[in-house]
Amino acid sequence: MVEKGCSQVVVREYDEEKDCKKAVELERRCEVGPSAKLSLFTDLLGDPLCRIRNSPYFLMLVAEMEVDEGKKEIVGIVRGCIKTATCGKKLPRNAQSHHAHRPIYTKLAYILGLRVSPSHRRMRIGLQLVEKMEEWFRQKGAEYAYMATESDNEASINLFTKKCAYSKFRTPSILVQPVFAHKAHVSKRVSVIKLSPLEAESLYSRRFATTEFYPRDIGAILNNKLNLGTFVAISGNEEWAGVDRFLAEPPASWAVMSVWNCKDVYTLQVKGASMVRRGFCKTSRLLDRALPWLRLPSVPDLFRPFGFHFLYGLGGHGPLAVKLTKALCGFAHNMAKEYGCGVVATEVSGNEPLTLGIPHWKKLSCADLWCMKRLLEDYSDGDVGDWTKSEAGVSIFVDPREL
Known part of the structure; x- marks a missing residue:
């Protein structure tokens, strides 16, 4: 002591x-x-x-x-x-x-x-x-x-x-998207492939190992029971021939992300909302369930304990990378809906270009420091100098174990 x-x-x-x-x-x-x-x-x-x-x-x-x-x-x-x-x-x-x-x-x-x-x-x-x-x-x-x-x-x-x-x-950004009562639209012109943990480790180690904050023990994360999978999105006209072929000859455009199940670790709850705000949110959910084809932007019940999924390891390349990232986020939204989550969230660098493809609500999102x-x-x-004085890069790797 x-x-x-x-x-x-x-x-x-x-x-x-x-x-x-x-x-x-x-x-x-x-x-x-x-x-x-x-x-x-x-x-x-x-x-x-x-x-x-x-x-x-x-x-x-x-x-x-x-x-x-x-x-x-x-x-x-x-x-x-x-x-x-x-x-x-x-x-x-x-x-x-x-x-x-x-x-x-x-x-x-x-x-x-x-x-x-x-x-x-x-x-x-x-x-x-x-x-x-x-x-x-x-x-x-x-x-x-x-x-x-x-x-x-x-x-x-x-x-x-x-x-x-x-x-x-x-100064990264925490981006939060509600999980709606209706499914998110995922373009049929996009193919989403689930990788095995070994395939995901190979991809991340080859393409992201120099990204700031990248964990050396990435395999431990990908094999953790809370990791729900790593997914790659490519254009529908591209053929997926395995991760080795992908790494040797990547398509013109691609995107990747992994999903971490925070719902089984802890829950969140918003308190202090007025009855008017609660009533508005409840009405939006009822309308969304009654008229799912309209895809109304309903607000989940965040005033009771709710879980969430965290999207990490986001990356991609090519002219369609933003579009493919959006498709992956839609895929993750639908997965979170099946798990009964209230929101999906991610955290990205303030310079991250793929932010344009990440759906989120500004009122639920926030700036981080x-x-x-x-x-x-x-x-x-050594070779890096004093890291505390280094300039920010384009991307960061956010470790889901540290949420």
Whole structure:
């Protein structure tokens, strides 16, 4: 156990047997999201570790305070995980093509799920939790740490940038699309092929390994039970002859994406909506079910607990890549409908050209902010230099295990 700052607060490792119930209660007391009127609540289905269990290395810390003599209360929690990921690329000597670029890997840590009890904020508890987590990161040899938050979450941004020395690094977008009562239209002139995990790993490793944040253990993700599949879209007049042929002689246009089942990990719920808004949303659903051929933009019932699917590993090439991406998103929408999800979501770089093919509602989507910190001062810059000072690329690879 480590005690910092206030003598009443102790930061220690989470004990699953002893702390589970208290951690779940704390999670449910904390609001998530930028809106004061519409709050997004996360229900971890009774497992505070569910968001990090699938990572190669993970840790959860709790901040504990004695509230009465002999009685202790958990007033803060934080989660962290570590993996090896791409931070840049290099062109080997005598290489004749940009396709010969090789990834530069780094040991990367991620902070998520920082929560402090509303009645115990402004007591430096969040800072203590982050500092203790960073100690563990350094012990494990992590070279960089990053976190993600809403771009207008001033409290979180100030904590990390002003008190913990993180730098604003990337500004991706979270794009959210409702799952309608009717099926999304998928053009018959598009062929959607499901890849095996081994085929998907081969494609991603050959085409995306130099993408920023690409996880070196991509096979573990693709073989995870939460991964519902990887899908490639090509024009209907193209012939699919297997992934090896695809990699050797790719079609003029193609797109790819994978689907992660967050519904079996945790659920979300929007609270604070007025009766008028609830009534409008319910009416839109009734009309959509009654007149499905009109394809009305109905709003699912987000005021009760709902699950979602996350689309990751999006990529493509060619003049029809945007159109093919749209077809894949329609395919994913219909899959989410069969699973009973409320929304489908993805996260992409602010520079991602395929964004034009990703259907989403602006009112449900938001801007995100990733902040980065260099943990090891004596770490050699190597081929990439200081990653925290690098320019943003076109794309990023968002690891679904870190949602």
